[in-house]
Amino acid sequence: MTVKDQKRGRPKSGSSQLSAERILTIAKSMMRESGKVPSVRGLATELGVDAMAIYHYFKNKNDLLEAITVSLIEEVAQPELNQDWRDNLYRLSVSYLSMLNEYRGLLGTLLTMKSLGPMEVFSERFEAVLSPLALTKEQTKNALDLLVDYLHGYALALNCNPDRTELTIEMVEKPLSLYCLALTQLK
Numbered sequence: 001m002t003v004k005d006q007k008r009g010r011p012k013s014g015s016s017q018l019s020a021e022r023i024l025t026i027a028k029s030m031m032r033e034s035g036k037v038p039s040v041r042g043l044a045t046e047l048g049v050d051a052m053a054i055y056h057y058f059k060n061k062n063d064l065l066e067a068i069t070v071s072l073i074e075e076v077a078q079p080e081l082n083q084d085w086r087d088n089l090y091r092l093s094v095s096y097l098s099m100l101n102e103y104r105g106l107l108g109t110l111l112t113m114k115s116l117g118p119m120e121v122f123s124e125r126f127e128a129v130l131s132p133l134a135l136t137k138e139q140t141k142n143a144l145d146l147l148v149d150y151l152h153g154y155a156l157a158l159n160c161n162p163d164r165t166e167l168t169i170e171m172v173e174k175p176l177s178l179y180c181l182a183l184t185q186l187k
Contacts, residue, residue: 037109040055097172134187
């Protein structure tokens with residue numbers, strides 16, 4: 001498609017071709033395939049629009065980046081009410097690791113973001129998982145910091161394991177059981 005064929009500027013009123021949701025869907029797909037956050041130009045080319053059309057929905061690249069990241073974090077497992085907190089913690093951790101593994105460029109993005117939006121989503125789910133333990137705010141924060149650091153290190157190790165034979169996401173179960181044992185000692 002040449003530049004002349006692209007739709008330029010602000011999308012037409014009532015046009016269903018372009019929307020924030022469509023932009024995010026295509027951006028996530030490109031990220032999954034390439035392992036990195038797509039450029040606005042690359043995204044616009046994939047959508048068949050001028051780059052300025054994307055800025056109609058997102059005020060800048062950081063706004064787009066945060067929206068992509070929050071959208072992906074929203075897909076992380078929600079705690080189930082009638083399930084043991086340990087099982088919920090395992091599901092949350094595996095879901096988070098799976099997302100970081102599927103979208104390889106996401107870990108670097110998360111670690112360099114100035115926005116706290118994505119972390120707030122994960123934190124809320126984590127706090128809901130641990131609520132049966134009735135930990136203090138400080139204990140909960142320390143437990144969250146430890147788990148997130150561990151999961152990020154694990155995700156990095158997964159990314160360094162190209163054949164996926166020596167390390168799998170499911171192998172997180174035993175270290176998490178030790179982590180859970182430590183949490184029960186805080187009560």
